[in-house]
Amino acid sequence: MISVIETVGRSALNSSRSFRQTATFTARILLRLFALRTYNSASRTVFINQFYFTAVQILPLFLIVAVIFGSLVNGMAFQAIKDLGLSDYLGRLLMGFVVTEVSPFVTVLLIALRSSSAINAEIAVMKVNHELYTLESFGIDTLDYLFVPRILSGMLTMVFLSSLFALVVLAVGLLVSSVIFGTGVDAYLDTLLRSASVLDMILVLLKSATFGFFITLIPIGQGLNASEDLTSVPVAVLNGMVKVFLAIVIIEVLSSVVRFI
Amino acid sequence: MQQGLGEFIAAHRGRVGLVSLTAPLISNLSVWGNIALVPQYHQNKPEREARAETLGLLGRFGMEQVAERRNAGLTAEERFCTMLLRAAMVANAVLVLDRPFSILTTVRAGHSLADALRKVDDLIAETHIFDYSWETERYGGLDVAAD
Amino acid sequence: MSQRIEFKVGLFITITTVLIMASIGYVFYQKGIFARVHTYTLSSKTGETLAEGMPVVYGGFTIGRVSSLELDEHGTVLIRFKIPERYNRVVRADSTFILEKPLIGSPRIVVTTVNLTGPPLSPAAVPEITVSSDINEIIKRAQPIVDKADRIMGSVAQITENLADPQGEMRRILRDAQKVTSRLSKQESLLEMAVGDPHSVRAIHETLGKLRDIATRADTLLVAAETLTGRTGEQIYGQDGVLPLVRAILHDLQGKLAKLNVALDNINRISGDVAGSTRDLQVLRSELDAVIIAVGDLVAEVDRKIPFKDKPEIKLP
Structure with missing residues (x-):
């Protein structure tokens, strides 16, 4: 009985320690994000490389996924809308669900699977290889050089790619709706505009940026938790990815709470 | 020796250009990227300018062709020269060589080391070599802090 | 390599930024933000x-x-x-x-x-x-109209009962009217007919009075509905609202009652034209049927829009 209580206590303490560490790390990163001295030629290079690997390199695959997904979702949803005689809800479905919910969610899953895991492994390997000590010995702040550019890149990638995803899905929606409903461009745009809310658009961009922040911050933090043992790398990646998934769910829930309450 | 090295580095913080196995090259950067990192970070030197400067320095060792290679693709000598050049990029550098023969595993005598140091002499303020006492003979006439 | 990456990143950021800004700008413009x-x-x-x-x-x-x-x-x-x-x-x-x-x-x-x-x-x-009144207030305002409609229905029901009852007033009127026509066919005078059956003449007058009363009530109801229409909104009083429907039916009812009046007047006047009197009686019968159907429709529509079953009472939400 006592051991059970001890286990519960240990687990609670670990969770609270982990949460505190993440909160502290978040605060430090946020402070550096807004500090001008963080941005120098070296961190710019890191940012450009990271952005290239996260956003540009994935682009062909991403666009294909967006087109396939857009065709599927639009096709199914539009057909259901037509069958139920709810064509008035077309705009609301596209703007209120596809653009504001589905686009950031699919994008964040894709980026987390591809780049968060890579960042997590990269930082863990750098830790194991003593490369973080190299940076320290040359007076290079890891926050400025390694972390902030990656996090900034993650945030911008999420904003750009989820917007692009939404635009592609809406463009596919035009094709699908013209086939199913025989809707013209003007009528389609008018339907979208009637359901478009400026506040929703701002919230989606903020949500995407928040996703981007945490799906890079958490892997970095977990990568730093690796020991000097090579076998700690997969453990760090595993822990990091689980926490990234939890963060995605929490952000999704919180954004829904903000939107609907 | 390790304690003495640690104290020396702490005393010269900000000026130390460390050449040591404990401070390896950054594996996701090319040779020129590793060398240019210091001026890019500390002097905010634009990437293109830093790259051109680095390529010039690599030319001193006849290593321009390895500029785009990464750590894993380098020979021991190339790795040592890259680390030496990186250390030399620190402003008013106090060059600290920590057991250089542990990096230069294919070099037997110290004259190669002395040659390399001569090539970057204009970039360095001071040079300090730390090694075990039984290795001092390999350095020839060079001053070695031995333990 | 590095320059190629810079170019690709720059191109991507530029194109995507232009697309995003254009989309947001378009929405802002269409929404009148600028x-x-x-x-x-x-x-x-x-x-x-x-x-x-x-x-x-x-x-x-x-x-x-x-x-x-x-x-x-x-x-x-x-x-x-x-x-x-x-x-x-x-x-x-x-x-x-x-x-x-x-x-x-x-x-x-x-x-x-x-x-x-x-x-x-x-x-x-x-x-x-x-x-504009909310639903509760609208229902409160609709209550007197529904009450009046109920009274009309009651009166019409009475007429229907009379028609159905072999001893009822209307049957007697019709029988008397038949008597009138048969007497007329025997070329008896109006005075003879009236004196011959004074009860029948009184019954016709009573029925006429009752129908006039219904017409007056319907009229009052219309005035009330029109007063409300002027003041209240589209939802209840719109094209598909409850009251316009009631109004339309009541108009119909009023028209039919007016025709009934004329028909009864014709009986009252009873000219020497026997065939004409007989036609008037048929008209009277068919018009009464039509009234019953129209009022039945009224009940069904009011029932459908504002549910009340046994009691003529509106259940407030």
Whole structure:
């Protein structure tokens, strides 16, 4: 009985320690994000490389996924809308669900699977290889050089790619709706505009940026938790990815709470 | 020796250009990227300018062709020269060589080391070599802090 | 390699930024975010159900939103709302502003403008907002109308009973009318007929009086419905609302009763034309049937729109 209580206590303490560490790390990163001295030629290079690997390199695959997904979702949803005689809800479905919910969610899953895991492994390997000590010995702040550019890149990638995803899905929606409903461009745009809310658009961009922040911050933090043992790398990646998934769910829930309450 | 090295580095913080196995090259950067990192970070030197400067320095060792290679693709000598050049990029550098023969595993005598140091002499303020006492003979006439 | 990456990243950021900005800009432009905005003020005795961000609607289109609510020193609620330039033409000096609380959905301010070419509403003017009744109040107002309709139904039911009952008044009237026609065929005079059966003549007069009473009640009901129509909103009084339907049926009823009156008058006058009197009696019968059907429809429609079954009483939500 006592051991059970001890286990519960240990687990609670670990969770609270982990949460505190993440909160502290978040605060430090946020402070550096807004500090001008963080941005120098070296961190710019890191940012450009990271952005290239996260956003540009994935682009062909991403666009294909967006087109396939857009065709599927639009096709199914539009057909259901037509069958139920709810064509008035077309705009609301596209703007209120596809653009504001589905686009950031699919994008964040894709980026987390591809780049968060890579960042997590990269930082863990750098830790194991003593490369973080190299940076320290040359007076290079890891926050400025390694972390902030990656996090900034993650945030911008999420904003750009989820917007692009939404635009592609809406463009596919035009094709699908013209086939199913025989809707013209003007009528389609008018339907979208009637359901478009400026506040929703701002919230989606903020949500995407928040996703981007945490799906890079958490892997970095977990990568730093690796020991000097090579076998700690997969453990760090595993822990990091689980926490990234939890963060995605929490952000999704919180954004829904903000939107609907 | 390790304690003495640690104290020396702490005393010269900000000026130390460390050449040591404990401070390896950054594996996701090319040779020129590793060398240019210091001026890019500390002097905010634009990437293109830093790259051109680095390529010039690599030319001193006849290593321009390895500029785009990464750590894993380098020979021991190339790795040592890259680390030496990186250390030399620190402003008013106090060059600290920590057991250089542990990096230069294919070099037997110290004259190669002395040659390399001569090539970057204009970039360095001071040079300090730390090694075990039984290795001092390999350095020839060079001053070695031995333990 | 590095320059190629820089170029690709730069190209991607530029194109995507242009696309995003163009999309957001298009939405902002279409929503009138960049347009010149006109601010107007309305007054209301109560701030109940008013809220910032509440839509201002004209002809079913949202043309603006309530930007702020304030309570002035006289205890009047000042409602400020903003209208973009392109919709400003619908807000005129003679526009009326109705706070509508629809059955489903959020409350809104409905702008109604009869003359779009009239002088514009001055930003300094503070017209008072009319509060349209909510469902409870509408039902309360509808109650007397439904009561009246019920009374009409009662009266019509009485007529129907009379028709169905072999000893009822109407059957007697019809029998008497037949007597009249048969007597007329024997070329008896009107005076002889009336004197011959005084009870029948009295019955016709009584029925006539009753039908006139129904017509009067229906008329009163119409007046009441029309009064309400002038004051209340689209939801209940619109094209598909309950009351216009009742109104239409009552119009029909009134028309039919009027015809019935004429028919009975014709019987009353009883000319020497036997064939004409017989036709009038047939008309009387068919018109009474039509009245019964029309009122039956009224009951069904009222029942469907505002459910009440056994008792003529509206269940309030």
